[in-house]
Amino acid sequence: MTQLALVIDLNVCVGCHACVTSCKEWNTSGWAGPLTDQNPYDADPSGCFFNRVQTYEIGEFPLTETVHFPKSCLHCEDPPCVPVCPTGASYKREEDGIVLVDYDKCIGCKYCSWACPYGARELDEKQKVMKKCTLCVDRLYDETLPESERKPACVLACPTSARLYGDVHDPESDVSVKIREEGGYQLMPEWGTHPANHYLPRRKTRIHIHKDELVRSDNPLEKEKISKLPSSEPTLDDITSW
Amino acid sequence: MRPAFSVIFLTTLIGVGQGLFLALFTGQIYSLAKLLPAQDSRVFYATGSAVALTFLVLGLAASVFHLGRPERAWRSAAKWRSSWLSREVIILPITLFLVFLYGALHYFGYTEPLFVIQGSLPVDPTLIVGVLATISTFLLFLCTGMIYASLRFLQEWHSALTVFNYILLGAASGFMLATAYSALLGIHLVGFYGAWAVVLTLAAFISRMASLMRNRTIKRKSSIQSAIGVRHNRIVQESQGFMGGSFNTREFFHGKSRLMLKWVKHGFIVLTFFVPVVLVGIAYRNSSETLALWAFVVQYIGLLMERWYFFADASHPQNIYYQSIA
Numbered sequence: 001m002t003q004l005a006l007v008i009d010l011n012v013c014v015g016c017h018a019c020v021t022s023c024k025e026w027n028t029s030g031w032a033g034p035l036t037d038q039n040p041y042d043a044d045p046s047g048c049f050f051n052r053v054q055t056y057e058i059g060e061f062p063l064t065e066t067v068h069f070p071k072s073c074l075h076c077e078d079p080p081c082v083p084v085c086p087t088g089a090s091y092k093r094e095e096d097g098i099v100l101v102d103y104d105k106c107i108g109c110k111y112c113s114w115a116c117p118y119g120a121r122e123l124d125e126k127q128k129v130m131k132k133c134t135l136c137v138d139r140l141y142d143e144t145l146p147e148s149e150r151k152p153a154c155v156l157a158c159p160t161s162a163r164l165y166g167d168v169h170d171p172e173s174d175v176s177v178k179i180r181e182e183g184g185y186q187l188m189p190e191w192g193t194h195p196a197n198h199y200l201p202r203r204k205t206r207i208h209i210h211k212d213e214l215v216r217s218d219n220p221l222e223k224e225k226i227s228k229l230p231s232s233e234p235t236l237d238d239i240t241s242w
Numbered sequence: 243m244r245p246a247f248s249v250i251f252l253t254t255l256i257g258v259g260q261g262l263f264l265a266l267f268t269g270q271i272y273s274l275a276k277l278l279p280a281q282d283s284r285v286f287y288a289t290g291s292a293v294a295l296t297f298l299v300l301g302l303a304a305s306v307f308h309l310g311r312p313e314r315a316w317r318s319a320a321k322w323r324s325s326w327l328s329r330e331v332i333i334l335p336i337t338l339f340l341v342f343l344y345g346a347l348h349y350f351g352y353t354e355p356l357f358v359i360q361g362s363l364p365v366d367p368t369l370i371v372g373v374l375a376t377i378s379t380f381l382l383f384l385c386t387g388m389i390y391a392s393l394r395f396l397q398e399w400h401s402a403l404t405v406f407n408y409i410l411l412g413a414a415s416g417f418m419l420a421t422a423y424s425a426l427l428g429i430h431l432v433g434f435y436g437a438w439a440v441v442l443t444l445a446a447f448i449s450r451m452a453s454l455m456r457n458r459t460i461k462r463k464s465s466i467q468s469a470i471g472v473r474h475n476r477i478v479q480e481s482q483g484f485m486g487g488s489f490n491t492r493e494f495f496h497g498k499s500r501l502m503l504k505w506v507k508h509g510f511i512v513l514t515f516f517v518p519v520v521l522v523g524i525a526y527r528n529s530s531e532t533l534a535l536w537a538f539v540v541q542y543i544g545l546l547m548e549r550w551y552f553f554a555d556a557s558h559p560q561n562i563y564y565q566s567i568a
Contacts, residue, residue: 020483038487046487054563055481056466058474066480069470071563080395086318086328105317108310111327113493114243117395117464119560122489128310185471188559190463191395199471 003097005196015068022157036126073133074195245553251304259297261416291345330385340375410446513544
């Protein structure tokens, strides 16, 4: 079975919000009607978004690190928002695992938003129906688009390739390999929702250099210093023939 | 969570309606068992059912204001296999119909026994419909409670106590109204209904206090660490990603001060549980006609505060993601 999802690499994300604006642009001009805003150019603006980039500070100065954290619907494999929907407007597609809302069936009771621990669902204040990330389902299968563009708008927009897209059920897909080899994890695993979207952690490349590796005992310029080495143990150079 | 007044009125009003019906039918059972004098069908039961029906319909009307698209509300009966909300949508009109039928049977005097069980229990149509409506009423309480209790992320609600509170608070307010109703009619059931109202109010008090105590020491399953998946004791949100408003920052935050929450909590404890019990006691001693009505009114105001607090008290895990604007 296919489960399309995003894998977001927190090691690469620079927090530029290009995915946010690209998502808003595509989805507000798409087949499902606008993602409405209230007072967009006025005091107290408000609006409907599928994707946000948040920023967190980890640690205490001076040992701090900034993490930019893109957040959208995680297309859970066991989505808690779907069974609570009284009308069946919320559903998870059998064929590719995308969680969608049928805007023609939704009654705007907001119960699904209560049932989502991630806050991934928003009420469109104008259309009065629940909306959420569609994984750009209207791009993925659009054969009028060149094949390279049949991806979510956020993925195409990301300048650092922090957003990867693919089938997380196919063990050989790029995203599955990334999850497996780079420590991909899920958000709030304690709720058993099994999010399809994964995050790749911050990774640091450190090289561990021993003192011996910096100082060569056969360097004539350092001969005196070498003799002052505190250790009485034989060095690597003493016992090997280079 | 942000308390929605539509839902506050829905749950409290149908609670009163359901409780009042249960009170009427309890009275009928007692009369049947010759523990109470029989009441007039038309004056007492039919009018009482009409009052209960009014509360149920008002609750239904309040619920419409909660929907973004009320014209599609009929669709919400579809997913009764998985959704407690859908189940409530089905059982509410059934309860309405059965209470209406119960009142109508009394009004048109269908109180002749159809058959007699073991020579001692005469069964008339109102008894059969009354039993069905009682089952339906309890199912409605169960559905209403489970809508909240089934959401495992809202740990304050995810408890059997939520369902008990809905049953006991609804029943208490209904019996309180029945006390007022019989006092206004001038029939001698004030003691009977008053005693039940006090017992149910005290039972609701115990159950609600238990849930308050449970929620005070609740252990959160989610943390900012599990929310973003970083293992560090000190994580601070620097930006939620936007400075304007959004559904996430409106729907899940009550936006009121801790002090106000505290006042509402103390207020509903006094108004829902203590004042009505005292008023009913005085009403019984002085044979007052109107004091029991005041007991009901005070308790209903207390219940509105109780329901407001019920929502405001619940903390949604999504709030972890919205702690700092910039």
